[in-house]
Amino acid sequence: xxxxxxxxxxxxxxxxxxxxxxxxxxxxxxxxxxxxxxxxxxxxxxxxxxxxxxxxxxxxxxxxxxxxxxxxxxxxxxxxxxxxxxxxxxxxxxxxxxxxxxxxxxxxxxxxxxxxxxxxxxxxxxxxxxxxxxxxxxxxxxxxxxxxxxxxxxxxxxxxxxxxxxxxxxxxxxxxxxxxxxxxxxxxxxxxxxxxxxxxxxxxxxxxxxxxxxxxxxxxxxxxxxxxxxxxxxxxxxxxxxxxxxxxxxxxxxxxxxxxxxxxxxxxxxxxxxxxxxxxxxxxxxxxxxxxxxxxxxxxxxxxxxxxxxxxxxxxxxxxxxxxxxxxxxxxxxxxxxxxxxxxxxxxxx
Numbered sequence: 251x252x253x254x255x256x257x258x259x260x261x262x263x264x265x266x267x268x269x270x271x272x273x274x275x276x277x278x279x280x281x282x283x284x285x286x287x288x289x290x291x292x293x294x295x296x297x298x299x300x301x302x303x304x305x306x307x308x309x310x311x312x313x314x315x316x317x318x319x320x321x322x323x324x325x326x327x328x329x330x331x332x333x334x335x336x337x338x339x340x341x342x343x344x345x346x347x348x349x350x351x352x353x354x355x356x357x358x359x360x361x362x363x364x365x366x367x368x369x370x371x372x373x374x375x376x377x378x379x380x381x382x383x384x385x386x387x388x389x390x391x392x393x394x395x396x397x398x399x400x401x402x403x404x405x406x407x408x409x410x411x412x413x414x415x416x417x418x419x420x421x422x423x424x425x426x427x428x429x430x431x432x433x434x435x436x437x438x439x440x441x442x443x444x445x446x447x448x449x450x451x452x453x454x455x456x457x458x459x460x461x462x463x464x465x466x467x468x469x470x471x472x473x474x475x476x477x478x479x480x481x482x483x484x485x486x487x488x489x490x491x492x493x494x495x496x497x498x499x500x501x502x503x504x505x506x507x508x509x510x511x512x513x514x515x516x517x518x519x520x521x522x523x524x525x526x527x528x529x530x531x532x533x534x535x536x537x538x539x540x541x542x543x544x545x546x547x548x549x550x551x552x553x554x555x556x557x558x559x560x561x562x563x564x565x566x567x568x569x570x571x572x573x574x575x576x577x578x579x580x581x582x583x584x585x586x587x588x589x590x591x592x593x594x595x596x597x598x599x600x
Contacts, residue, residue: 252284253581254323256314258332259354260289263304264465264484265441266511267354270410270573271329277574286321288314288334307333311341325350325581327387331357331379343382348584351383352408353397359506360445377401384584387577389509390533406580410511411570412518419562421495421519422488427461431480434458434498434554437521439490439512442466442481451503452476454547460501463493494519499553502531503546510534517565522556524549539564 255275259267275285293313295305314337318326326342326349328335335351342349358372380386380402387408388394394405428435436458438451443466452460452472460479462472473481485493494500500516502525510530513523523540525531526549531542539561541552 251324251578251582251585252286252322253278253578254286254288254318254321254326255329256288256327256334256338257329258290258307258334259304259330260287260291266410266507266509267330269511270354273411273413273570274574274577277570278578281574281578283578286317286323288317288338290334293334309334309337311337311344314338315341315345324585327352327577327581328383329354331376335379339379339382348384349382350385350387350406350581350584351380352387353380353393353402354389354508356445356506356508363445363506373400385580387580390530392529392533393508396529406583408577408580409568409573410509410514411568411573412514412565413570414518414566416487417491417494417515417518419566422492424496425489425492427480427482427493428496431459431461432457435461435496436550437461437463437493437497437500437516438503439463439485439493439500439516440504442469442472444468445504445506447503447505448472449475450546451501452479454501454550456547456550458498461493461497463490491519494521497521499524499550501525501546501550504528504530514565514568517561518568519565520558520562522553522558522561524553536564 255271257271259265261268275287278285290305290307293307293309295307298304298306328338328349328351357376358369361367361372362369385404385406386402387406388397389409397405436456440446442448442462442464462479462481463485465484469481494516500521500523502510502513502523505526505528507530513534516523517539523535525535525542526544527542535542539556541549543549
């Protein structure tokens with residue numbers, strides 16, 4: 251298939267959406283598909299207010315239409331609700347072309363946390379955005395249940411996996427940054443931002459050392475407020491794999507994630523997970539590989555008792571090949587003969 255993915259999240263951003271789309275693109279190409287990514291680096295852009303790492307593109311539907319016409323995709327997937335996603339949606343609906351969308355991020359919760367806008371109002375936007383889609387792809391059963399309750403559908407599964415080349419079965423040596431630290435090592439990996447609820451982790455009273463891997467707008471303030479925590483910044487490759495593998499427990503304090511890619515990465519490295527019993531963790535953390543509790547201290551204590559070999563075996567059951575096949579199968583339902591006629595027309599001006 252020839253597949254166009256439209257996304258407002260792309261490199262150099264570092265987050266789960268970008269990693270998911272990059273990896274799925276590679277898997278699809280390995281299957282023989284041709285993938286065109288329409289991303290912010292192709293257009294003028296400006297930093298998102300309060301989150302400058304994210305660039306908001308200045309693009310019109312006609313610009314995307316011309317790229318669609320040159321590539322002639324069999325399927326169009328709109329991954330995000332940002333400016334590029336809006337422009338692609340506009341072009342496809344004007345052409346009455348089928349397209350799929352995805353729900354990667356709890357956009358209503360994130361925006362509400364940053365701006366104070368009521369989440370109910372933002373859910374109205376989500377319903378409007380996804381309504382014309384042939385299907386919306388969502389990662390977990392609990393997420394699909396939530397979206398259905400919010401009036402979004404039809405819904406199809408699109409899971410996630412672990413990159414075993416980045417997280418090998420035999421881990422790299424213990425990080426030098428861990429030397430001399432009091433155990434147990436309690437690790438968080440991800441964006442350092444208000445919506446990740448990091449203070450809930452940093453306020454826990456378990457003995458040991460709290461390690462924060464990642465960067466984001468809240469890092470400086472949290473480092474000042476919690477001087478006993480160790481902030482290592484963003485890590486990649488063998489350094490990240492070592493951080494996961496040599497931690498004693500992985501703590502995931504977020505209440506607003508749709509999946510939690512870092513959860514399965516930690517498990518694939520043999521590290522048990524402590525989290526709240528909320529969407530994302532409830533679909534991923536089986537009782538024998540971690541602990542879920544509204545008392546995060548209790549979850550950490552319990553997770554520390556789990557068998558690391560069992561964690562590794564369980565985590566390594568999540569593969570990107572399966573996730574990419576799920577994605578491909580969803581898009582393949584909505585390829586149509588009318589597509590060729592639409593691409594032969596002049597693009598609609600924005």
